[in-house]
Amino acid sequence: MDSEKRLKIAIQKSGRLADMSLQLLEKCGIQLSKSRDQLLCRSQNFPLDVFLVRDDDIPAFLATDVCQLGVLGQNVLREKQAVDNGKFVGLVEELPLGYGRCRLSIAVPQGFAYDGLASLQGKTIATSYKGLLGAYLTANNISADIVTMEGAVEVAPRTHLADVICDLVSTGNTLISNGLVETDVILQSEAVLVKNQIADAEIAQLCDKLMSRIKAVQRAAQSRYIMLNSPTDSLAAIKAVLPGSQSPTVMPLQGRDDMVAVHAVCEEGVFWDTMEELKANGANSILVVPIEKMLD
Numbered sequence: 011m012d013s014e015k016r017l018k019i020a021i022q023k024s025g026r027l028a029d030m031s032l033q034l035l036e037k038c039g040i041q042l043s044k045s046r047d048q049l050l051c052r053s054q055n056f057p058l059d060v061f062l063v064r065d066d067d068i069p070a071f072l073a074t075d076v077c078q079l080g081v082l083g084q085n086v087l088r089e090k091q092a093v094d095n096g097k098f099v100g101l102v103e104e105l106p107l108g109y110g111r112c113r114l115s116i117a118v119p120q121g122f123a124y125d126g127l128a129s130l131q132g133k134t135i136a137t138s139y140k141g142l143l144g145a146y147l148t149a150n151n152i153s154a155d156i157v158t159m160e161g162a163v164e165v166a167p168r169t170h171l172a173d174v175i176c177d178l179v180s181t182g183n184t185l186i187s188n189g190l191v192e193t194d195v196i197l198q199s200e201a202v203l204v205k206n207q208i209a210d211a212e213i214a215q216l217c218d219k220l221m222s223r224i225k226a227v228q229r230a231a232q233s234r235y236i237m238l239n240s241p242t243d244s245l246a247a248i249k250a251v252l253p254g255s256q257s258p259t260v261m262p263l264q265g266r267d268d269m270v271a272v273h274a275v276c277e278e279g280v281f282w283d284t285m286e287e288l289k290a291n292g293a294n295s296i297l298v299v300p301i302e303k304m305l306d
């Protein structure tokens with residue numbers, strides 16, 4: 011492979027997605043220079059350049075092929091696509107990453123007589139998501155005025171800039187403290203790995219390699235290694251209880267004909283009730299340990 015070719019990924023420089031995105035690369039074994047003041051970090055042990063930018067700029071970095079991969083909220087990507095599909099149509103959501111979860115919702119002031127979307131007819135709605143909101147209103151045959159605000163959308167009704175708002179919600183605390191009630195969810199969102207149409211075969215290969223590492227990290231994070239001793243006659247019952255495991259390893263226990271040791275990788279969470287059920291089926295010495303890395 012041409013050693014000059016490097017894959018380029020854009021992640022958020024600072025903000026809600028920044029730490030998790032950097033940690034994800036680190037968990038993939040990618041070492042980066044520690045300074046985060048700069049725009050660009052080069053990895054020394056993987057042909058990868060990491061651009062640290064504002065999340066809103068990532069779709070343009072991908073559309074212009076400055077980077078081939080980006081990590082951003084689905085809300086940001088879908089909004090850009092809703093506003094200018096021609097420019098961003100080639101960007102593909104490759105992998106949901108399980109963090110940065112939120113939803114884009116409409117919220118009305120307490121006391122607003124809300125009786126379904128029709129109540130928004132002719133109203134003014136403040137949002138930073140005019141593309142997504144506009145498409146949602148059109149799809150539901152509602153005609154309303156959209157006021158675009160870049161921040162502090164939640165104060166718009168109090169300051170009489172708008173009747174209602176459409177904004178991101180995660181805990182819902184911001185809505186509550188501003189006397190607003192969530193009525194409609196327009197979009198559920200999380201951080202996602204986005205890819206452009208990679209033309210270069212070697213870059214595409216690097217991209218596949220990074221993606222398979224990310225998938226392996228995700229699988230390892232949700233998997234557990236479980237070890238237990240089982241009565242030989244309840245082995246079938248014990249295997250049936252083990253969550254998401256394929257073929258457990260069964261080994262003899264020295265000096266015991268009636269018991270065997272069972273080791274298994276469980277690709278689902280192992281909760282207390284599962285352990286209690288294993289115990290109820292005769293298992294003992296049950297150990298559940300996290301898995302650091304996993305590759306098939």
Ligand code: PRT
Pocket residue numbers: 022023024025026027063064065066082083084085086110111112177178179180181182183184185199200201
């Ligand atoms: O500087 P840069 O442009 O990169 O960052 P930013 O300020 O635009 O974004 P940032 O860091 O705030 O958020 C980045 C991404 O995190 C968003 O695009 C979403 O995908 C995701 N995310 C997850 C959220 C939230 N949760 C969230 N709660 N983004 C924003 N919020 C805001 C929301 O706008 C509202 O003001 O938090 C408030 C509501 O929070 P709750 O918990 O009170 O409901």
Ligand code: ZN
Pocket residue numbers: 064065066
């Ligand atoms: Zn932003």
